[in-house]
């Protein structure tokens with residue numbers, strides 16, 4: 690546990706977390722929506738600091754990052770917790786419950802990456818923005834050792850903490866979960882406009898790729914996906930887009946994404962974007 694950053698104290702021992710746009714007001718001994726930031730005696734504590742649920746070497750293409758550090762391995766590191774509530778989450782065991790973890794410090798993670806001889810560390814598996822203090826410290830140390838830092842994120846973070854983190858981050862894959870604001874709010878639990886704003890900010894500051902999981906019955910309307918492609922192209926037609934196939938998981942059991950539909954959407958995307966890939970087959 691470690692005191693979290695970006696919060697303010699309210700009357701009566703309550704506090705307000707300002708890390709992500711949920712801006713949770715948290716009563717004593719309670720946690721915010723992410724489940725990992727707790728009001729402990731009027732102070733905000735990060736419950737997942739130094740608790741690692743997964744540490745593996747992966748090809749960077751698995752993140753997916755296909756156009757940066759191509760052909761290299763990355764040290765993937767994850768903890769637990771998430772500030773979204775996607776019913777089809779493939780990582781729900783670490784996103785929505787507390788899995789077995791091992792203790793590691795930022796320094797130990799960086800040393801592991803150096804020992805393995807990889808050029809980058811990827812903050813992934815669970816949502817790294819709710820692992821903020823650990824990511825920030827590790828990224829700073831990694832940068833000093835010549836490592837690149839990669840975020841695999843839903844992009845749901847407040848402007849101020851993002852601006853503090855971004856100088857230490859070199860690449861990101863942002864999960865853009867669709868293009869319907871109502872579905873974003875009601876199904877995923879987030880504000881699409883914030884994610885769009887942060888995607889534009891990431892693009893200005895680092896290597897960015899986007900993933901959209903095309904989920905049967907949730908975000909697979911052709912007009913909405915076409916709107917997403919055109920909006921992304923308005924930021925830059927060079928941003929790589931990964932259109933991934935969904936499979937039933939967690940609380941959602943509709944059929945896997947129709948492959949013909951996914952390929953049709955790839956064709957639509959390629960009318961305005963130059964680097965489109967389909968994955969997760």
Ligand code: SF4
Nearest residue numbers: 706709712713721723
């Ligand atoms: S990071 Fe967690 S506690 Fe903080 S505002 Fe977001 S969901 Fe709430």
